[in-house]
Every structure is written in C-alpha cells, then in structure tokens.
Amino acid sequence: MDLNGQKLAETLCMYLVMAAALLGFAVGFLRHDFSQMMAVFTGGVGLVAAATVPDWPVFNRHPIKWLPPKEATEQQQQRQKGGSSGRKKKTASWCNLWGMF
C-alpha cells in the first residue's frame, strides 16, 4: 500500500464507521429495537473491515518513486573491502550520547 492509499484507507475507515453508527442508531431508535442497532453497527464495521483492511489495488495507484542509487566513492569501496587503514575503534552508543571518547 502506498502513502496515498494509506491516507485513503484511514479516511474511508473513519467516515464509514461513523456512518454505520449513525445508521444503526437511527434504525434502532425508529424501530424500538436495541439488537437491530447492534446488528447494523457490527455489520457495518465488518463491511468497513473488508473494504479497508486488505491491500486492495485501489490503494496502490501512486507507487513511490525512489531516486536512482548513487555510485559508491573510493573510500566507501575501500571500507567494503575491509582494509585495515579505515578501521576505527568502535565506541558504545551511550558514549556518543554523552560526548565521551
């Protein structure tokens, strides 16, 4: 799912759940039946789950375009080869945090 799809899924989810709640309340109130309200609401939430939880193709219309990979510099190539010259003593992350060593 791409970023536009995520936004679309979340917006759909929110508004459809609220619509199911309103519809359920209206049905229950007008027909004087509490269980019908619950049935409409849970049914609506089930439909929303089917619509927004799986990764449907609708949510993949704007694929992310990454930049092309950069060419590695000489230093980086050397480091990848594992030359002893570029080796540095590793310090623990908490040392960096406090500016030690």
Add this chain to the structure above:
Amino acid sequence: MSHSWLSRANALATFAGTVLAVVCLAVTATDYFHKSQPVLSCEFVGTEGLQKEFGHDRAHVVLNLTADLRSEFSWNTKQLFVFVDFEFATRKNARNQMVMWSANVLDKEHALIRVPTLRAQYPYALTDQGFGLRDREFNITVGWNVMPRVGALFTRRRTFAGLGPLPDEYFQPTAGRVRRPGSDEFVEVPTGGAEEDADPYYTDA
C-alpha cells in the same frame, strides 16, 4: 511503526469501540426523554393469621396488587425487578421495612401484573422485632428497578399509606381464609401458591 494490515485492523477496532461508546451514551440520553405512566393499585384484602412466636410477631397478610408497568419499557429497557415492601412503625423501632414479594419482568408483554391474593413469598416473612403487630397500621411500597441495556439502573416507587389495621388479637393461620381489616368477618380467598404455578402473577393484557 510500519503500516501493515494489522495496524489498519487495530485502528479500525479501536475506533469502532470508541464510536460504540458514544452511541451508547446517545442511547441512554434517549431514555431521559422516555415518559412512562405506571398505573398501580394495592388493597389490603385481609389477614390469614397473626402469630405470636418466640421473640416476635408474625403476620400473614394478603394483598390485592395490580401494576401496569408496560409503559416503563423503552427500547433500552432490559428488564424490571418489581418488589413489594411492607412498612410499619412501632414504639420500639420507628421504621420497619421488609420485602414481602418480588418478581422479574423480562419483557413488555409480562409487565401487566395482577396478583389478586398476594402473600409473603418464600423466603420473605412479615415479622416484628417484638410484639407490635396487633392493631398495627402499615404502608405498602411497590418499587421497581428499571434495568437498562446500557446506562444506569434506576428505581421508582409508589407508596400506599395507612393500610390496615392488622387484627387486634392473635389467631392461628389458615390458608385461604382471611380476616377482613377492622372486623371479625372471615372471607374465603383462593390459595393458589406462587410456587406451584409457573407464572402465576403474569397475565396477558
């Protein structure tokens, strides 16, 4: 957190729960506007017996109760719990209150209650801490808890004051034979026990 179908399902479930809570608040709000007109009547039919027991008095009181609680049912009402309280005051205790009968009303069709001979239901008993029941006036309070599906339980009451008095002398209890209030006259009444019949106090409209 990475975005996955699990995170979407989680967001949906929690949001649906929040929305359902708001809906339940709205449902209890509609109960506030529900108007009911309960119709009740309660008469003192008579006394089947008045006993002096070890340390206390015991009365066998028969009432005639009619309660139309059908209008108490709104779309959010799960059930009613109806109870009949027997209240009196003696020199020893200013306030005596005991339940003599109770029933669950599960739906509106059964909310019209007619009990022409209402006796103290087992294990309830009408006794006094002492010997103060002879010639005693009493109040009957019919109360009912309204239990909603969502929201808080509430109670309504109706009091029938100044009933009686109970007979001024002890006499052995005889089922089906009541002494009318304020006289020595005896009247035959049906003895149908609440425990024998399945739904003795439920009468369809």
